Amino acid sequence: MSVVDWTLTETASAIAERRISSVEVVAEHLRAIEAWQPHVNAFVSVFAEQALDAARRADDALSTGRGVGPLHGVPLAHKDMFQRPGRRSTCGSRASPPPFTASTLLERFDAAGAIEVGALKMAEFALGPTGHNAFLGDCRNPWNAAHVSGGSSSGGGVAVAARLVCSSLGSDTGGSVRLPASATGVLGLKPTNGRVTRAGMMPLAPSVDVPGIFARSARDAAVVLRIAAGHDPRDARSSSRPVPDYALAFARGIEGLRVGVPENFFLEDVEPDVEVALAESRRVLESLGARLVTVRVPRPEPLTELSRALVYAEASAVHSTWLRDHAAGYSPQVRVRAATGFAIPAPIYLQAQALRPLLLWRFVQAVFDDCDVLHLPTLGMAVPTRAETDVGSAAAMWDKIARLVRCTAPFNYLGLPAISVPCGFTRNGLPTSFQVVARPFAESTLLRVAHAFEGATDWHRRAPPLPT
């Protein structure tokens, strides 16, 4: 097994125990990036020299007995929208937006010892679920480059799946972490709204945006979330709830856990081979002691459009002056998406906000009185090709794009935590996954389910072969 195949926790342990140097680990990942980049276009930029310098400092620190953090010497890369002072994030755009405040998450990762090896591709201003980018080039799926990577955090799924980094941060406003995670066969976690600070992350729709995590195992995601979560005085909407050690719950397994299977909406538009993988994942969870229960989800139909009412209005407010002065720097379709909020009346926006806690109460009481987690698809269809979802293709393209977020965007509106877990492949050879949703701040339950599933299957260990 190559160094790049190690999980984040395996890598961090090996470095901390001085079984391998950070320089060796970072160099191996840089070699993998060089080999894969022409095939997948996952990186906007690679910080090879800076990363190797940081790795040398990390090794020096270890050799002199200085304290190390949980990510000491571990190579990571993130969606190119987390601001680091002195570096201008592209935000997936050629319109070159001005810098915003420094990212708290990057500071927390620095303090934990992580080494940032590059910046990752994303949809233009995070406004697109496929991974297309007219200016910076499409990010491509490592399992088959003709297929989409998913978006908007397109580089995160690709880089973690292809073993180019150990983990990655993205943002999830309508499924932008869970969709690329599902399309590339890695774990994607969208925490509860408010669990992780957004300070220094490019705003798309501030009341809906949530930083999310790509990882190759639930244990890795638990480590990263523990570092990322927690109140930030620079983000007034970050929660002050204590941050648990998420991996502690793994030992309890899922015996007796009630897994809800929705009888309406979420399983109604699922392609047959995705349904086969979902059914098998339910069987595995049941074999581990979980109890399957059927639940009726209250009125899920308007949730995606309610989310859009918030996203459109807030995105238009965010982009208004930049769009006014740099409209030619936007691609035509993204320009329209960023401007749709101009046509949403202020009372409609405020009603969508006022409805949010009401619908959340109704949903949580109706669903989570009867089950502990809700099991559903992340993406109800096989990963489409880039041609099928290109904005220049047929009218059916819009329908296909809308279907991409059908099972993800409702939980952005409701603010609930959700995780996408790889559970097989469809007939086109692309990964598929199931999604689990839980009560607010129940990330440890989601990670517990994912960990138990990983213990009984090996889907999370599958890696795409480097094209020849």
Add this chain to the structure above:
Amino acid sequence: MPGPDTKTVLDLAQLQQQAWVDEAAAQRIAAGAAAAIEAVHAALADFEAGLQGGDAADFLAALEALAGDEP
């Protein structure tokens, strides 16, 4: 479907100083906005008519109030 027509969108774009919005862009903006507006009306229909309040801070409070114990 409730929502603005193309001319209204063009007027709103002008108010926002978005000179780039042409008829084709306005049509697509109108369609996107109409779907979102319709969803808000549909969701409101589930609740008794009354005075609507609340903001994003209420939402975080609701999330925290609904957090449960680890099952």
